[in-house]
Amino acid sequence: MILQKQEIAELDKDYRRAFINSLAGFRQAVLVGTISKKGITNLAIFNSLIHLGAHPALFGLISRPGSVERHTLQNILDTGVYTLNYIQAKDYRKAHQTSARYRADVSEFEQVGFNELFHDGFQGPFVEESKVKIAMKFEEKIDITVNNTVLLIGSIEMVEISASLIGQDGFVELSKADTVISQGLDAYFIGSELGRVPHATP
């Protein structure tokens, strides 16, 4: 079937949201850990992790200021730091629960049942259960004015990962750690490898 722009615009709002969001495909699910100026930790699931570059190592996140992600964004702007924590398959329901609209004075770590972990010299809270933990330093906020979203750019300060997950060439075997992939607003997957392909030449 063919859906034209105008037909998409006329779809029921919830249907359209599920359709367009899931149409954008598979994405890395990640728990973003932050702490407020008052010292209250926050944990929120994002599925908008973006690779921007390896040297310097920069990742992006998309945030909607009006959404449940607003506490995360505010904490990052206030403290300048955040953590990225990958999710194992067994924890996907708990991870999804962080998307509930909790009050600013409660911690999603406690509410959904993940353990906080802190590293000396870094203010952001990590998820102890995560097999891959990344400490991020906020670098830049780019406003995407066309639909009032924000691209948050951060640099990697530290990566904590089992050495057994890193291949000889540096490739991170996330699928071996049952790392959760997301699609749309509410669907979760793990990856089955098709293969790796040599660098392509004409």
Added chain:
Amino acid sequence: MILQKQEIAELDKDYRRAFINSLAGFRQAVLVGTISKKGITNLAIFNSLIHLGAHPALFGLISRPGSVERHTLQNILDTGVYTLNYIQAKDYRKAHQTSARYRADVSEFEQVGFNELFHDGFQGPFVEESKVKIAMKFEEKIDITVNNTVLLIGSIEMVEISASLIGQDGFVELSKADTVISQGLDAYFIGSELGRVPHATP
């Protein structure tokens, strides 16, 4: 193991590129179809598709001006249109081959063996073999100056998809079409569903 920022910066260049790129996790692989001012079609695999919003329906792509993606970027800026075409598992090697640095006067469609498909009234070439085809209109280019990358924002003009892949609530069952997921520079996967989770409330 823990890798600090300075240790990452001191890694071998190829190792670091593979490490950081694959660390960013699973992403939707998509073939971006464009056409040059001279009428030569181009096809390039991207793994940086970003969902920006559903209403209006906006997707982003990250492009590095100096890379093999330069023809794609130039064609989009010249013609204002492009297509997004998802890849089936059986085609992942062919799709990867579009990342080779072909000359501007040859078409990757022909070189790697995908069929071009055109729709009346839309200039961009689609991949006939793709189960999901999206016509995009270029909206905005945002320069990410920190590392000389570009965020290309486009709006969805048209979606062509089998009705059997769309659930009652609008969810697109990409995994049923063996849709390829990418990780890093050269690894490809398909998704095995863990489940869908109801909207979370505190």
